Amino acid sequence: MAAAIIRTFTLVLLLVAAGLGPVSAAETFRTDRLTIETASGGKYPFAIEVAETxxxxxxxxxxxETMAPDAGMLFVLPQLQTMSMWMKNTFIPLDxxxxxxxxxxxxxxxxxxxxSLDTISSAGQVKGVLEINGGMAARLGIRAGDRVVHPAFQQQG
Structure with a gap:
């Protein structure tokens, strides 16, 4: 976990050093759609923005300050890794x-x-992180082991 935290802070420091920080609300994102399929048979579509750079x-x-109930942001990582994030300058609760x-x-x-500046980490190596409105995962019954259907992920069985 310490290595993931170091990578996260290193990324922030590199952005600042490269003249890309401090971060402002200037970036634009491509839009896409994805579906979460639950073990109980639910299929939940989301309109997403994709963070790739x-x-x-x-x-x-x-x-x-707000996000539509069926919206989210998908972070697509360049390689499998343990991912750590925080909520600095984020004004809405997120899952x-x-x-x-x-x-x-x-x-x-x-x-x-x-x-919050608390570090939030994956429980293993991941290829992506989807941020949705806080409480949405519980409301829809989304759990570990369920599947996210999107071209960023190699779908198996």
């Missing part, structure tokens, strides 16, 4: 859904506290 990932959902390379949900951190 270091600048987009650093900004994420910072400075937003963070950590996703393996095969699209299976590794773990969920529910109701991340707005503006």
């Amino acid at each position: 270091p600048r987009q990932m650093a900004q994420g959902l910072m400075f937003r 963070m859904v950590f996703i393996g390379a095969d699209g299976r949900i590794v773990n969920i951190h529910e109701n991340a506290v707005p503006q």
Whole structure:
């Protein structure tokens, strides 16, 4: 976990050193759709924004005051890794859904506290993180082991 925290802070320091920080609400994101399929048979579509570049990932959902119930942001990582995030300058509570390379949900951190500097980490190596409105995972019955269907993940069986 210490290595993941170091990578996270290193990314932030590199962005600042490269003149890409401090992060402001200037980044734009491509939009897409994904579906979460639950073990109980639920299929839940989300309209997402995709964070793919270091600048987009650093900004994420910072400075937003609202988000539609069926919306979210998908962070697509360049390689499998343990991912750590925080809620600095994020004004809405979020559920963070950590996703393996095969699209299976590794773990969920529910109701991340707005503006908290606490580190929130995946429970293993992931290929992506989906941020949705806080409490949405519980309301829809989304759990670890459920599947996220999106081209960023290699779907198996």
